[in-house]
Amino acid sequence: NAGVMQNPRHLVRRRGQEARLRCSPMKGHSHVYWYRQLPEEGLKFMVYLQKENIIDESGMPKERFSAEFPKEGPSILRIQQVVRGDSAAYFCATGQRNTEAFFGQGTRLTVV
Amino acid sequence: GENVEQHPSTLSVQEGDSAVIKCTYSDSASNYFPWYKQELGKRPQLIIDIRSNVGEKKDQRIAVTLNKTAKHFSLHITETQPEDSAVYFCAANYNFNKFYFGSGTKLNVKP
Secondary structure (H helix, E strand, O other): OOOOEEEOOEEEEOOOOOEEEEEEOOOOOOEEEEEEEOOOOOEEEEEEEEOOEEEEOOOOOOOOEEEEOOOOOOEEEEEOOOOHHHOEEEEEEEEOOOOOOEEOOOEEEEEO | OOOEEEEOOEEEEEOOOOEEEEEEEOOOOOOEEEEEEEOOOOOOEEEEEEEOOOOEEEEOOEEEEEEOOOOEEEEEEOOOOHHHOEEEEEEEEOOOOOOEEOOOEEEEEEO
8 A cells, every 4th residue: 555655675784784764654553563584485564563662573583673663754674784684675564553555665675 | 282284385266267275274163264465565464354153255356165074174265366476374272362473385477
């Protein structure tokens, strides 16, 4: 759905740099989910946030990854000290209570 | 937590034939089951969904069936067309909390 905006669409980072991925939900949506998709693979859950709260981060790697969804502004997925294995497509999906989740177009991260 | 398994991983059919993709889930509390279609390089898009109080739902050539007792649900595509070629993902969800996705089925419709 065009209402879920992710940026940037493509991001190239050198090993050791930081990557910041942004997700702006559809209007009225307060639930944000982040998923990682490796080439030719499925969607792996990372984290589920509601406004200002992390509800479930069971899919987040223990180190270098963090996420936030502030009261104002987009949700941010931050990856510190990126490594080649972080190269993937990162999708966010947003929803509201009792609605389906709509996906953004994804950010394709390439670590060189 | 929930575990969603999806089969087959790849499916090749002749144009005009039907395609069936099956998923099982483990958590009996799951009550919402969407199906997403993802074309190459694009975002997953919802194509049909079903809630646990319904056994079957149909939308033109696409239908989904749900068997709560057996904890499985299926996607049925009839009269397949080349533009149906994509990767399809099932998902299970409880009260719209975390969505658990299957591993995907790559459908190839041969003209």
